[in-house]
Amino acid sequence: MVPPPTELYLVTGATGQIGRRVVHHLRQQGQRVRAWVRFGANYQDLAAVGAELYFGDLTQRDDIGAAISGVNHLISTHYDAKNLLNIHLKSNLYFIETASKFGVKSFTYISGLGVNQYAQNAPLFAAKLAVETELLQSDLNYIILRPCLLNHYLLPWLDQLRKTGSLILTGDGHLRHSWISLDDLAKIAIQLTQYPPLWRQILPVGEPVPRSRWDLIHLYQKLTQSQPMIIPLPLPVLDGVRWGLQWLQQTDDLGTLRTLFSQEFICSKPEIQQLQEQLSIQLESLEQFLRRYLGLADVNKP
Ligand SMILES: NC(=O)c1ccc[n+]([C@@H]2O[C@H](COP(=O)([O-])OP(=O)(O)OC[C@H]3O[C@@H](n4cnc5c(N)ncnc54)[C@H](OP(=O)(O)O)[C@@H]3O)[C@@H](O)[C@H]2O)c1
Numbered sequence: 001m002v003p004p005p006t007e008l009y010l011v012t013g014a015t016g017q018i019g020r021r022v023v024h025h026l027r028q029q030g031q032r033v034r035a036w037v038r039f040g041a042n043y044q045d046l047a048a049v050g051a052e053l054y055f056g057d058l059t060q061r062d063d064i065g066a067a068i069s070g071v072n073h074l075i076s077t078h079y080d081a082k083n084l085l086n087i088h089l090k091s092n093l094y095f096i097e098t099a100s101k102f103g104v105k106s107f108t109y110i111s112g113l114g115v116n117q118y119a120q121n122a123p124l125f126a127a128k129l130a131v132e133t134e135l136l137q138s139d140l141n142y143i144i145l146r147p148c149l150l151n152h153y154l155l156p157w158l159d160q161l162r163k164t165g166s167l168i169l170t171g172d173g174h175l176r177h178s179w180i181s182l183d184d185l186a187k188i189a190i191q192l193t194q195y196p197p198l199w200r201q202i203l204p205v206g207e208p209v210p211r212s213r214w215d216l217i218h219l220y221q222k223l224t225q226s227q228p229m230i231i232p233l234p235l236p237v238l239d240g241v242r243w244g245l246q247w248l249q250q251t252d253d254l255g256t257l258r259t260l261f262s263q264e265f266i267c268s269k270p271e272i273q274q275l276q277e278q279l280s281i282q283l284e285s286l287e288q289f290l291r292r293y294l295g296l297a298d299v300n301k302p
Pocket residue numbers: 012013014015016017018019036037038040041042058077078079080087110111112146147148149150151152153182
């Protein structure tokens with residue numbers, strides 16, 4: 001049941017793939033939303049749907065305190081692969097500390113499948129595990145969602161395929177992952193804030209049937225009736241680039257990419273079925289989501 005629209009949500013990373021969807025779905029429910037954005041970002045649609053825009057510096061505790069003041073639910077989705085330490089890790093730790101002080105009702109964090117297994121040599125996994133650990137040790141009602149981390153690249157890959165007709169496929173494209181519609185991810189994040197029995201839990205989320213990146217490419221071919229050019233990039237080449245960048249002291253997080261491209265990240269069917277039953281939702285299929293994203297007609301609808 002959706003509570004009366006008297007609660008204030010703070011959504012960080014509100015112009016990102018997940019954050020933007022969260023803000024729109026919350027506003028569709030009539031909830032009050034404070035959207036943390038930065039100057040120069042594309043936030044006009046958020047203001048247009050009635051979200052209050054908050055411009056702050058994620059590295060400043062005072063800005064975080066001001067943003068959290070009066071907030072009932074916090075959904076943290078900000079992320080910068082180039083500045084993991086300050087923008088992702090440290091700021092989330094400030095958010096946790098401040099949310100706890102302010103008595104925020106729930107704190108939602110988007111983590112990733114496998115963060116507890118592969119934290120070594122994969123900085124994003126390590127940062128996410130550290131945020132999860134801090135939440136677990138806090139007195140907050142945390143909601144930790146674990147989608148597969150490659151899902152972050154799903155729509156950018158699709159955009160690239162559409163724009164260039166080609167895609168670089170790094171590592172073994174046959175490894176499978178539990179992909180998820182970004183709209184479902186946003187809706188689940190919101191629903192969980194309104195469902196206390198699932199607070200203080202770590203919840204894997206994804207389609208019950210895992211698919212490889214080759215499966216995605218075949219799905220794209222089927223949907224668009226096109227023959228994209230796939231350029232394989234073996235992992236040793238990525239390793240070479242990685243060591244080269246390290247030597248040049250570049251901060252690109254290729255350790256995380258290597259982990260993502262060399263392992264399978266899958267959630268179990270019972271976990272997903274249980275979540276769907278508890279929230280009374282039915283996840284849309286990846287095909288449905290991609291059809292909508294590509295602006296193609298849904299064959300299941302008249
Ligand atoms: N997308 C997925 O399917 C998926 C799957 C698993 C886990 N996750 C996790 O979920 C989180 C969000 O993912 P996403 O795909 O939505 O990421 P995203 O599209 O890259 O969005 C990141 C957001 O953070 C904002 N941001 C970055 N640096 C900032 C700064 N210095 N100050 C203020 N805002 C800043 C960006 O603002 P700008 O618009 O101004 O750049 C953007 O709104 C990440 O932690 C990711 O690892 C995502």
